Amino acid sequence: MKILVCEDDFMMIKAIEHKLQREGYQVDVANDGRVASEKIRGGEYDLIITDLLMPFTGGLELINMTRNELNKTTPIIVLSKVGNEETIIEAFKLGADDYLTKPFSPNELSIRVKRFLIKR
Amino acid sequence: MIQHLQRIFSQISLLEKTRLSDEQAGIVQTISDDLYSIKELLEGTAVVKNSVKGSVESSLFQGEEENFDEQNTGISSESVSRSVNVLVAEDDSINQLVIKKHMEKFGYKADFADNGQDAIEKLKSGNYDIVLMDMQMPVLDGYEAIQIIRKHLPGELNRIPIIAITASILSDASRKCLDAGADDYVPKPYDINDLHEKMEKWVAKNGESVNTKSVNNMNKQSNDHEGKSLIDLNYLNQLSEGDDEFSISMLSYFLENAPAVIADLKQFYAGKDWKNLRNVAHKFKPQLTFMGIKSVFNEVETIEQNAASEKNTDQIPSLIDKTEAVCIEAMKEIKRELDILLEKNQ
Known part of the structure; x- marks a missing residue:
C-alpha cells in the first residue's frame, strides 16, 4: 500500500509519515504542490493525503488536476x-474523499486511511 | 448605544422592503433578532429567546433563564450578608452585557476588565471579592493572568477566588484552568445555576478564611503554582507511540529551528515584509502545537493575522517579544526532555 503525502512542513511530514509507517504503509512525500502533481502524474498511489496551503500548487488545485x-x-x-x-x-x-483538520489525531487518521484502503 | 441600534433597525427595515432572496432574508432576520436581544439587554428587559437561532444570549449560557431560581441552588443571596464585588475579565462586549445581567440577578456588583492585563491592574485596588476569568482573551489570556495574580500580587490579593470560564472543548480544559491556579471552572456556555452556586461557595469560603489569612500568608507565599511547565508533550507522545527516535527528531528539530523563526519574525517585521512575516508566523503554529507551547499560540496567530491584514502592526513587536521570551524558557525544558531521551537511547 503506497501513500503520497503532500505537505511542506517538516514536523508535520515527520508526524504523518511516522504514523503511517507504523501502520505498515509505504510513504512517499512531496514537499510542494508542483512536486506532488509530478508524482501523481508519474506514480501509482493507493491514497493521497494533501495539505491545502502549499507552495506553487495549492491543495485544491491539486485535487482538481488529479480528477479532471x-x-x-x-x-x-x-x-x-x-x-x-x-x-x-x-x-x-x-473530488476529495475525506477531510481532516490539524492538529490531527493520529488514531483518527489511521482509521480513515484504513477505510479507503480496504475499500479498494 | 440605543440610538445607534435604532439607526440600524431603520436601515434593516429599509433593507426588508427591497427584494431579497430567501437566504438573504434569513440572514437579515437573524441579524435583526440578535439586535433585538442586544437592545433588550441594554434596556434591562432581556428575556431569553431560545427559539432564536444563534441568539446573543444562547451563545453564552445554556438553560432557560426562567429556570433560574435561588431556591434551586440551595443557597440564597442572603447567605452572603455583605455585597459581593465581582471582577469579570471578558473581552467580548456582548458577553459582558449578559454577564452583567446575571451578576445583578445574583445580587452582585460587577466591574469589567477587557483583558488579563487590565484585570491584574484592577485587582491591585483590592476592591474585589471574586474574579470571573474568561480564559481566551487578547493581550494576556486568562491562564497567564491567573498565574501572574497568584505569583506576583502582594499579600491577600493573590488568593482571591477565581472562577475560570472557558469555551475550550478539550477534555482537559478544567484541569488546565485549575493547574493555572483557578479555584473553580465553568464551561462556556455556562449554566446560570451552576455559576451562581460556585460563586456563592467561593465567596463564602474566602470570607471564612479571612481570620486565618495572616497565619497562612507566610506559607502560602511559596505556593504550588510555581515551576509550571511551558511545554506539554502529551500530543507528541501520543504521536510517537513510544518511539523515542521519532520524539528525538521532533524535539531536536524544534530546538534547531525555533531561534531562526524568532530571528525571521524580527527581521521581517523590521523590514515591514508583511507577507513573509505572515508566512513565518503561520508555519510556526504547528511546531508550537507539537511541543505543546500553548501560552504563545494566540500571540503567534495574532502576528499572522495582523501581518496578513496589515492592521495593528504596532502590536507585533511586543507579541514577538513575548513569543521569544516564552520560547527561550520552553526550549530549556525541551532540551531537558531531549537529554533524558538521548541518555536513555545511548
Whole structure:
C-alpha cells in the first residue's frame, strides 16, 4: 500500500509519515504542490493525503488536476489547518474523499486511511 | 448605544422592503433578532429567546433563564450578608452585557476588565471579592493572568477566588484552568445555576478564611503554582507511540529551528515584509502545537493575522517579544526532555 503525502512542513511530514509507517504503509512525500502533481502524474498511489496551503500548487488545485486533468480516481484525504465550511465543501466538490483538520489525531487518521484502503 | 441600534433597525427595515432572496432574508432576520436581544439587554428587559437561532444570549449560557431560581441552588443571596464585588475579565462586549445581567440577578456588583492585563491592574485596588476569568482573551489570556495574580500580587490579593470560564472543548480544559491556579471552572456556555452556586461557595469560603489569612500568608507565599511547565508533550507522545527516535527528531528539530523563526519574525517585521512575516508566523503554529507551547499560540496567530491584514502592526513587536521570551524558557525544558531521551537511547 503506497501513500503520497503532500505537505511542506517538516514536523508535520515527520508526524504523518511516522504514523503511517507504523501502520505498515509505504510513504512517499512531496514537499510542494508542483512536486506532488509530478508524482501523481508519474506514480501509482493507493491514497493521497494533501495539505491545502502549499507552495506553487495549492491543495485544491491539486485535487482538481488529479480528477479532471489526470482522470485519476485515487482516494484523496485533505489534511489541513483550514476548517471553514466553504473550503471543506469546495474540496469535496472538486473530488476529495475525506477531510481532516490539524492538529490531527493520529488514531483518527489511521482509521480513515484504513477505510479507503480496504475499500479498494 | 440605543440610538445607534435604532439607526440600524431603520436601515434593516429599509433593507426588508427591497427584494431579497430567501437566504438573504434569513440572514437579515437573524441579524435583526440578535439586535433585538442586544437592545433588550441594554434596556434591562432581556428575556431569553431560545427559539432564536444563534441568539446573543444562547451563545453564552445554556438553560432557560426562567429556570433560574435561588431556591434551586440551595443557597440564597442572603447567605452572603455583605455585597459581593465581582471582577469579570471578558473581552467580548456582548458577553459582558449578559454577564452583567446575571451578576445583578445574583445580587452582585460587577466591574469589567477587557483583558488579563487590565484585570491584574484592577485587582491591585483590592476592591474585589471574586474574579470571573474568561480564559481566551487578547493581550494576556486568562491562564497567564491567573498565574501572574497568584505569583506576583502582594499579600491577600493573590488568593482571591477565581472562577475560570472557558469555551475550550478539550477534555482537559478544567484541569488546565485549575493547574493555572483557578479555584473553580465553568464551561462556556455556562449554566446560570451552576455559576451562581460556585460563586456563592467561593465567596463564602474566602470570607471564612479571612481570620486565618495572616497565619497562612507566610506559607502560602511559596505556593504550588510555581515551576509550571511551558511545554506539554502529551500530543507528541501520543504521536510517537513510544518511539523515542521519532520524539528525538521532533524535539531536536524544534530546538534547531525555533531561534531562526524568532530571528525571521524580527527581521521581517523590521523590514515591514508583511507577507513573509505572515508566512513565518503561520508555519510556526504547528511546531508550537507539537511541543505543546500553548501560552504563545494566540500571540503567534495574532502576528499572522495582523501581518496578513496589515492592521495593528504596532502590536507585533511586543507579541514577538513575548513569543521569544516564552520560547527561550520552553526550549530549556525541551532540551531537558531531549537529554533524558538521548541518555536513555545511548
